[in-house]
Amino acid sequence: MELAAKALARVLLPFAHLNAPGHARHVACQWALGMRFPKEDLTGLTPATYAAFTTARTEAFWKDGQLIGLTSGHRDAAVQHRMYIEDLQRPGLTTVLHPAESEHVRGTAMDIRPREGAQWLEDNGARYNLYRTYDNEWWHFEYRLRRPERLPYPGAVRAYR
Ligand SMILES: [Zn+2]
Incomplete structure (x- = not known):
């Protein structure tokens, strides 16, 4: 493939x-x-996020032979809210952010695949302002102007307050 x-x-x-x-x-x-990756949908990413992601994966593709696909990019607030409520109802740690806190709703977060592609982005993404932000999500990257502190899981900051 x-x-x-x-x-x-x-x-x-x-x-x-x-x-x-x-x-x-x-x-x-x-x-x-x-x-x-026929199901991927890049619409709704901010222009800067879109440009960073497509430029990064062009380099990954031609220079290093890595194929990077988007599993989930922008989500509208209603979809994120439904995921948030479903997650609250499951036992255990809550790891889905409220729509007001989700970078997916803002259009600056990308869940990518496959794992080798994510590793490439973890190693090279800083050149494009793309950063892995959670220890427990190898697939989740965000467009940030500065390298963010990597958190153990989504919502960790809230949990520590
Ligand atoms: Zn994500």
């Missing part, structure tokens, strides 16, 4: 060049990843 995506990107490259001269590798990469 990964080989197929890479082969596809090479096939798409000339068309991407016609479509976006000077950005062909960037565009071909997004097309190929869109086909590799």
Whole structure:
């Protein structure tokens, strides 16, 4: 599957060049990843988050052969609220943030896959202002202007107050 995506990107490259001269590798990469991860939805990310994420994964793709897909990006407040309520009703630690606190609602958080892609972003994301923010979520990254303190889990700050 990964080989197929890479082969596809090479096939798409000339068309991407016609479509976006000077950005062909960037565009071909997004097309190929869109086909590799057909359910991903990048709408609702802030423009800076979108630019950082697509630029980072273009580098991961062409330079290091890593395919990075988006599992969950922007969530509207109603969806986040439903997840929050469901999580409250489960026994154990609450780890879903209220919509007012969620970076997914703000459009600056990305849950990504696969694990190797997340490792690449953990190692290289700072160049793009993308940071892993929780010890217990290898998949969750946020666009931040400065490296944030990494927390043990979502909501940890509230728990420590
Ligand atoms: Zn997340």
